[in-house]
Amino acid sequence: MKHLLLKIEPLIWLLFGQGILLGTILLTGWILVVNLGVPLGLISDDGLAFQRAHELGSSLVGRLVLAALCALPLWKGAHHMRHVSIDSGGAGRDAVVAPLLYGVAALGSLLAIAAVIRL
């Protein structure tokens, strides 16, 4: 397991890095707009009308962005939690913790991809 984790580490780090980018920039912007801007009346909610949002989300680019927005932050979270586990003295249990966390991220990614395909 340790050898396999070492082999796929660049891929995980790539997903983790992109998850940070999306998680900290795009999702923060999303939360600011939807959870603060619209309720406080600072931003018009016309753009969030179902028809418009559905058309945007179901275009090819929209589906890709939505899949990335759902999947990549899962890898960010999984990788962070793995390192918290290692840094708190859990190097010995990493062979169990890492596959579990990355497994959840992989499952979530598959569900996200399935969901955007069905949009």
Add this chain to the structure above:
Amino acid sequence: MAETLVKKFVVTRFDPDKDEAPRTESYEVPCHPDWKVLDALNHIKDEIDGSLAHRWSCRMSVCGSCGMNVNGQPTLTCKKAVSDLPDTVEVTPLANFPVVRDLVVELDGFMEKLKSVKPWIIRAKEKAVEEGPMRQSQAELEEFKQFSMCINCMLCYAACPVVANEPEFLGPAAIALGHRYSVDSRDEGAAERNEIFRGEGTVFACSYANECSEVCPKHVDPAAAVNQAKFNAVIDWAAGLVLPRGGKE
């Protein structure tokens, strides 16, 4: 004459021939206000207890020999003024290294890691002397200059939480050293080093605590080197998947 500062130095002592575990010994040291911690340790050795073992050489933050944990912080003892410290000063060997005796730690593992990243210019074909020097622009020099300022004092290893948990991790100084050569315009060995960076002591083990850069006495910023090395290792890995012959010439 300036007034002396009397400080209590609590120093870790360990003699592998006599002690089963490290112990501490306290010394009252009359310090000159200009003294560094190393001056106080030398005073202890010269005037109070000649059996104390500690490593030092240049006394001017160049040789990197006198690194120790001072009040828990990895520190060059020749750089830390006693006047900046509280009345009680705890001096222990650098963390994350095996102890040889008292404040002296074992260097072998660290030296092996430095060597493992191939810290030299690698050329596919050596340039003949008659072809002249390999010139570099100022911008090319700036790419690696910062990372070449490391004095191998090992403070970054004592501060790194990953080194503490994963002894096989290459560690900040070794990765910064390898990266220093990989980004040198004269070097052609980046692919070899990227493989090493993805190997057993993987750079990806770094969790970016940034402690290495915090304690670096030469402001090398090894955390930046580690993260640039991660990025280069990933790009090289991805190129190997999609480009013919793994993107290699």
